[in-house]
Amino acid sequence: MKGEIIKISVISMACMLAVILFASCESPSVGRWTSYSGDRDVERRVDSVLALMTLEEKIGQMTQFSANWSITGPVMSDDFKPYLEKGLVGSIFNATSVEGVRKMQEVAVEKTRLGIPILFGQDVIHGYKTIFPIPLAEACSWDLEMMRRTAEIAAIEAASDGINWTFAPMVDIARDARWGRVMEGAGEDPYLGSRIAEARVIGFQGGADGKALGELHTLLATGKHLAAYGAAESGRDYNTAELSEHTLRNVYLPPYEAAAKAGVGTFMASFNETNGVPATADRWLMTDILRGEWGFTGFVVSDYTGINELVPHGIAEDEKHAAELAVNAGIDMDMTGATFIKYLKKSVEEGKVSEETIDNATRRILEMKFLLGLFDDPYRYLDEERAKQNTMTPEFMKTARKAVAASVVLLKNDNRLLPITKESGKTVALIGPLMNDSINLNGEWAGLGDRKKSVPILEGISEKYKESAVKLLYAEGSSITETTPGKIAEAVAAARRADVVIAAMGEDFNWSGEAAVRTDIRLPEPQRELLKALKATGKPIVLVILSGRPLDLSWEDENMDAILQAWFPGTQTGHGVADVIAGDYNPSARLVMSFPRNVGQIPIYYNQKNTGRPVDLSNEATDYKSNYLDNSITPLYPFGYGLSYTTFSISSVSADKSSIRTTGDKMVVTANVQNTGDIEGELVIQLYVRDLVGSVTRPVKELKGFQKIALNAGENKQVSFELRSEDLAFYGIDGKKRTEPGNFMLWVAQSSADNSHKISFSADTPSNKSQQVE
Ligand code: BGC
Numbered sequence: 111m112k113g114e115i116i117k118i119s120v121i122s123m124a125c126m127l128a129v130i131l132f133a134s135c136e137s138p139s140v141g142r143w144t145s146y147s148g149d150r151d152v153e154r155r156v157d158s159v160l161a162l163m164t165l166e167e168k169i170g171q172m173t174q175f176s177a178n179w180s181i182t183g184p185v186m187s188d189d190f191k192p193y194l195e196k197g198l199v200g201s202i203f204n205a206t207s208v209e210g211v212r213k214m215q216e217v218a219v220e221k222t223r224l225g226i227p228i229l230f231g232q233d234v235i236h237g238y239k240t241i242f243p244i245p246l247a248e249a250c251s252w253d254l255e256m257m258r259r260t261a262e263i264a265a266i267e268a269a270s271d272g273i274n275w276t277f278a279p280m281v282d283i284a285r286d287a288r289w290g291r292v293m294e295g296a297g298e299d300p301y302l303g304s305r306i307a308e309a310r311v312i313g314f315q316g317g318a319d320g321k322a323l324g325e326l327h328t329l330l331a332t333g334k335h336l337a338a339y340g341a342a343e344s345g346r347d348y349n350t351a352e353l354s355e356h357t358l359r360n361v362y363l364p365p366y367e368a369a370a371k372a373g374v375g376t377f378m379a380s381f382n383e384t385n386g387v388p389a390t391a392d393r394w395l396m397t398d399i400l401r402g403e404w405g406f407t408g409f410v411v412s413d414y415t416g417i418n419e420l421v422p423h424g425i426a427e428d429e430k431h432a433a434e435l436a437v438n439a440g441i442d443m444d445m446t447g448a449t450f451i452k453y454l455k456k457s458v459e460e461g462k463v464s465e466e467t468i469d470n471a472t473r474r475i476l477e478m479k480f481l482l483g484l485f486d487d488p489y490r491y492l493d494e495e496r497a498k499q500n501t502m503t504p505e506f507m508k509t510a511r512k513a514v515a516a517s518v519v520l521l522k523n524d525n526r527l528l529p530i531t532k533e534s535g536k537t538v539a540l541i542g543p544l545m546n547d548s549i550n551l552n553g554e555w556a557g558l559g560d561r562k563k564s565v566p567i568l569e570g571i572s573e574k575y576k577e578s579a580v581k582l583l584y585a586e587g588s589s590i591t592e593t594t595p596g597k598i599a600e601a602v603a604a605a606r607r608a609d610v611v612i613a614a615m616g617e618d619f620n621w622s623g624e625a626a627v628r629t630d631i632r633l634p635e636p637q638r639e640l641l642k643a644l645k646a647t648g649k650p651i652v653l654v655i656l657s658g659r660p661l662d663l664s665w666e667d668e669n670m671d672a673i674l675q676a677w678f679p680g681t682q683t684g685h686g687v688a689d690v691i692a693g694d695y696n697p698s699a700r701l702v703m704s705f706p707r708n709v710g711q712i713p714i715y716y717n718q719k720n721t722g723r724p725v726d727l728s729n730e731a732t733d734y735k736s737n738y739l740d741n742s743i744t745p746l747y748p749f750g751y752g753l754s755y756t757t758f759s760i761s762s763v764s765a766d767k768s769s770i771r772t773t774g775d776k777m778v779v780t781a782n783v784q785n786t787g788d789i790e791g792e793l794v795i796q797l798y799v800r801d802l803v804g805s806v807t808r809p810v811k812e813l814k815g816f817q818k819i820a821l822n823a824g825e826n827k828q829v830s831f832e833l834r835s836e837d838l839a840f841y842g843i844d845g846k847k848r849t850e851p852g853n854f855m856l857w858v859a860q861s862s863a864d865n866s867h868k869i870s871f872s873a874d875t876p877s878n879k880s881q882q883v884e
Contacts, residue, residue, distance in 0.1 A: 144401075147481055169198070171475050172444060172450045173199055177214070190448075195217060201275070202230055203230070207272070208272045229482070230272055232276060235276075236556070237552075238271065239557065240507065243678065245280065246297060247678065247679060248516075250702050259509060261309070270491070272491045281334070282294075283298060286713045287706060287709075288345030288712060290623050293678070298715040298717075300361050301813045303365035304364050307365040307369040308320075312372055314329045315375065323481045326490070330482065336366050337358070345712070348625075350383050352385060355385075356841060379396065383425075390416045390417055393438065408478065409443060410440055414446050420436065442474050454468065502563075507682060510680060518676045520674055522673040523753050528755065529690070530652075531693050532574075532580060536610055537580075538608055540567075541584070541613045541614075544567065544590070544615060544616055551566070556619075564681050570684020588637055588639070598639065598640055602646075605644050610649060616656035617657045622657070631660070631709055633666070645669050652670070657675075657677060658678055662706060693789075698752075699752050700751060704749050705745055711745070716749040717810070719809060720807070724736060725737045754793070755787070757785075760866070760867050761784070761867070762781060763779070763857075764779070765777050769874050776832050777833050779858065781829055781858040782826060783826070785822060789823055791821065795817050796813060797858055799854055799856050829858075851872070854870065854872065
């Protein structure tokens with residue numbers, strides 16, 4: 111096969127020349143191929159393959175099937191094997207194990223006319239076999255290097271098992287805790303979301319620039335779901351998003367753009383429509399913005415049957431029309447829907463889709479296969495020995511354990527109930543449906559992680575305190591959704607014999623993730639009943655919450671003594687949680703999504719607008735203000751919030767200048783930070799900015815920088831942030847991104863609700879006219 115490709119290279123070089131000439135005089139469009147790697151040799155090889163292909167074979171490359179057809183969507187009736195045998199499949203996902211991948215690769219490489227290798231995909235979201243905390247949890251660590259590393263470990267494990275491509279990171283901004291997919295992302299903030307998107311792309315794709323594809327430990331990554339899937343109305347999955355271009359560009363698009371700039375190789379179109387156009391058919395989004403504005407040169411895959419769904423969306427007459435809309439919008443590969451392979455040949459013959467569009471989609475896909483080295487050796491990732499060596503290694507376990515501890519957010523800790531040290535000699539009653547559970551711990555989208563291997567909290571705590579002065583008692587008390595009177599009585603009896611209760615409660619893992627939306631986000635009734643009974647004993651209670659979303663914890667906040675938000679922490683749950691409880695790890699995580707006081711406050715997020723009738727938070731009940739009659743407008747726990755076993759103070763916030771130019775300038779903001787407690791700890795120090803007057807209204811606060819710093823007891827450190835003119839830019843009234851001149855406020859803070867340290871500055875242009883960001 112290789113020889114054949116070389117033979118036609120002269121012809122393909124001529125084609126290549128034509129492509130280059132054409133490319134240089136046209137703005138990027140779906141009809142033009144701009145290579146991802148920019149590597150002339152790869153481009154030449156791509157064209158050499160393309161020159162051998164029939165139209166149908168090209169469309170075959172644009173077709174992806176699922177190895178088992180029914181993982182996340184409707185079960186398809188057709189079998190993909192006949193397509194595979196005819197060389198009409200570009201990619202397969204959900205093939206598990208080296209052996210499974212090898213079998214399918216053999217058919218593609220050895221039994222088809224051109225022997226083009228298959229690209230194997232998988233949802234490697236927060237680990238492959240070693241499962242790390244759900245992405246929302248990890249984001250709470252604000253530790254970019256850790257997130258890069260866990261993505262890298264996931265890539266090492268998956269690539270060692272023959273997988274080439276992950277459908278991650280999910281970078282959808284989420285402001286609605288009802289939506290189950292909040293667990294897959296990085297929360298509500300565009301700035302933090304963008305930094306995390308970069309870290310994860312680089313982690314998966316390798317190298318310092320995220321472009322080490324082809325090294326055996328890397329995976330091709332996917333920025334998903336483009337776009338604004340998280341803005342689905344009322345949190346209902348797959349639902350309509352109705353957004354102004356202003357909000358789309360200023361809030362929702364930045365993390366996708368950051369992923370593109372970090373070199374992500376592929377994007378996935380989202381299921382939802384935005385402003386009347388389903389993403390899968392949105393040429394403005396998929397081509398004008400993605401390729402034209404952001405310069406993305408990889409390929410775009412639809413979501414699972416996303417093209418077929420253009421019919422029920424009511425934008426395509428039938429699946430053939432849907433395929434035409436999708437490919438002409440800029441979708442290069444059809445995930446499982448089989449619309450391209452069934453209809454596009456006819457559409458090309460009818461002139462509804464150009465051959466050039468097909469060629470360029472095929473080129474983009476072939477290029478990734480070349481970069482991954484699959485043309486040189488289609489079996490290069492397939493090595494059972496390597497898979498064994500690279501799976502759940504002691505080093506991966508250690509990283510996972512640290513990731514658990516770094517993701518647990520301490521929400522409340524009255525009377526310093528936590529930590530419970532080994533020396534305390536306390537008797538501790540361990541209670542709750544998630545105390546001795548392993549099945550739920552990995553959360554949703556947990557790859558091939560073996561749920562039975564995840565360490566229950568009971569096991570982690572038992573190991574932690576063995577041979578210590580602490581005594582442990584255990585009673586389940588209730589299941590996640592049901593209780594029996596006897597069980598509650600047993601738990602209450604254990605609590606009575608104890609000095610302190612630790613209750614592990616929360617959601618079933620199936621209640622978050624895709625198609626898992628809740629309208630009541632409180633703990634289920636039986637668990638609340640159990641908590642009330644425990645509370646009646648008068649014993650202090652530590653509540654450990656496992657959930658895939660922020661819950662309404664209003665009752666718990668009033669009635670529990672300490673609360674740890676542990677999310678779904680993965681393989682090392684028990685050990686990581688025990689490290690925090692015993693004080694071997696001082697909690698350092700900070701929330702990345704606001705916790706509402708009740709579901710009626712949703713959507714709730716810190717970077718809201720002021721309105722014309724802002725509320726005075728010291729007197730919320732004033733009439734005719736933007737408030738509620740029956741609750742505060744503030745969240746229960748704000749974005750950026752989280753406690754530590756020590757305390758910190760911020761002082762001496764200053765900037766090196768009081769005015770910054772609107773382009774090409776920067777200012778340095780410094781602050782003094784002190785650990786004012788008696789043990790060492792880490793603080794996420796946050797920089798927020800408010801643009802006081804804009805051509806369009808601006809949020810009351812926006813995160814523009816953060817640092818996670820470790821301080822010994824009593825230690826002082828000076829931290830500095832660099833704020834560049836471009837950091838202040840936004841899409842204004844004319845739809846252009848620029849920094850507008852005017853006055854700003856700036857906070858160095860411990861959370862988005864911390865207003866204690868602020869300074870003001872201005873942005874100026876000599877002519878006092880705003881400049882467009884280049
Ligand atoms: C999800 C995607 C996922 C795909 C493949 C879809 O239902 O929306 O996020 O990558 O399935 O499993």
